Amino acid sequence: GARLVVARIIPTDTQHDALAPPRSHETSVAGQGDLDGLEKRAREAGVDASVILRHGVDRHQEIVAIAQEFKAGLLVIGRRERGELARLMMGDATRKVVGLAPCNVMVVPREAQAPHRGLLVGTDGSGLGDQAVLAAIELAGCCDLPLTIATVAVPGQSDDRRKEGVETVQRLQGEARERGLRTDATTEEGCPERALLDIAHRDRRDLIVLGSHGRTGLNRLLMGSVSERVIGGADCPVLVVKDV
Template sequence: MKAPARATRTLLLAVDFSRPASRAVPYAIKLASILNLSLTVVHVLQAPPGFTSWRPATRRSLDPLRTKALLELGRVVRFANDHQVAAEYTLLAGVPEEIILQTADEVRAALIVMGTHGRSGLDRLKLGSVADAVLRRAHCPVFTIHAAAGGHPAVHPLRLNLGRILVATDFSPSSEAALRHAVELAKLLPADVLLLHVADADSTETGIEEKFSQALSASQAGDRVGEQLLLHGDPAAAILAHATRTKARLIVMGTQGRRGMKRLLLGSVAEAVIRGARCPVLVVRNGGRYRRLARPAPPGPRH
C-alpha cells in the first residue's frame, strides 16, 4: 500500500471503479496539470461492521477486493504519469466518506474530484450518498461528475473541454468564493465565465446590477466574465436549463452545506444541480473562505 506524499498540496481523486468514477479520472488529471498539483488517488474498501484493523480474518475476506483494487489504482496512477502528473495511490478500508475526508485533510487537498451516482428519492434517503456526505463536510471545493454526463471515460485529458464556465450565485460568501475559483480556473484553462442569479418567480429583489458589480470586483474577474444574467423561477431548474442552453462545460456554485432535518425539508440547490447536470459541477461549501486552487509554479532559473 502506498502512502500519499505529505509535503505539498494535492488533488484528491476518490474512485470506486464505477462508470462515474471512470469519467472523473481524466478531469482529475487535467485539473491537476493546470493547477500544478500532485494527484493522490484513494479507494476505500467497504469494511465489515466493527472493522478496526487488518486482522488476519478481515484480510482474508477483503483480499480478493484488495488485489483487484490495487491493479485498478496502478492503472490510474500510470495514466496520470503518462500525462506528466505526479500521482500516488492509497488503499484503505472503512466508511468511504470518512476515509475520503480524512485523507483529504492529511494530504492538504486543494480539491476533491469524484464521480456521483446521483441517486434521488427514497433510495437516496435510505442508502445515502458518499458524494453528498463529502460535499457537506469537505474543507475544500469538490468537483463532481454525474453518471449521466456525456463523454467517454477514456478520453484524453488534454482534449476535455472546460471552455465555458457557468457560475450560479446568490451573492452569499460561499458564492463569492465560488466565483473566485471559477475566475482562477478560467484564467488557467482558458475559459469564458457566465454569471447567473436566479430569483424567486415573485421576487421584487432590487439592486441586482450593483450586486453583480460588487461580485465581479471582489472576484477580480477583469474581463473574464462575459455575461451577467438574472432569471426567475426554481433555482436548480433554471441553472440546469441555462447550462444546457449555453452549452456550459462546468457549473460552479456555493452551498451552505445544510445537515439534518433542515436539509431534508429545504433541500439543496447544489445537490439538485449535481443530480441533473450534464456537465461536471464544482461546489464550494460554506463560509466563503477562499484559498487558491493552484499551487505556485517553482521559480525558474535566475539569469
C-alpha cells in the first residue's frame, strides 16, 4: 500500500561528459527508458509508482538524498554477485547507503525473490535488537508469514549473558504470539553471522532482519560486522533496521 519511487543514478564524470556529450545523452535516454518500463510494470500491478533519473558523482549520496526528499520509510537496493571472498563483506557503496540512510534499508541479492517462506530476525538482547524484532513482527503480520527469532551465544560468553539471551527471545516470542503470529524461538552457539545464515537455510527463511549499530557522523558508516557479513553471505534479502 506504500508509494514506490524508483530511482536511477547515472555517474557523472565532468571531464568525460564534456569530451563525449553524445554518449552521456544516450546513457540518459536509455536510463529513462528502463525507468519508464519499470513504472509501467508497477502501475500494472496496482502500485502507486513514480520514477526519478539523476546524475551525480557519488551514487550513494544521491540515493540518500532522494530518500530524505521523499521521507522514505524503506530504501531497497540491489547487491551484485561477487566471489566467495568478497561475499564476506559488503561493497563500499552499499555500506555507505546503509550507514547514511534516514530509514531502514533492504539489500536484495541478484535473482532473489520476494519473501514467501518466512522471516528470521536476529537479536543480541540490545535495544536495537528489540527494534529489529518488533519490525520483523510487524512485517510478518503484514505478509502473513512465519517468524523465527534467534539469538547466538558466542563461545566463552558468561552464563548470565546466555540466560539473558534466552529470556529475550522467549519474551519477544510471546509478544509475537500475542499478535497471532506463527513464531519459533531458537538459541544457537557459535559465530553469529554463520549461525544466522545456517538457521535461515535450515528453516527455509527467505528474509533476514537485523539491527545496525550506525549512529551519527563517521560512526554511521561503521556497521556491526555481523550485519555486514550476513548481508554479504545471504542468498535472500536482508532488512537492516536503523536506529533513527
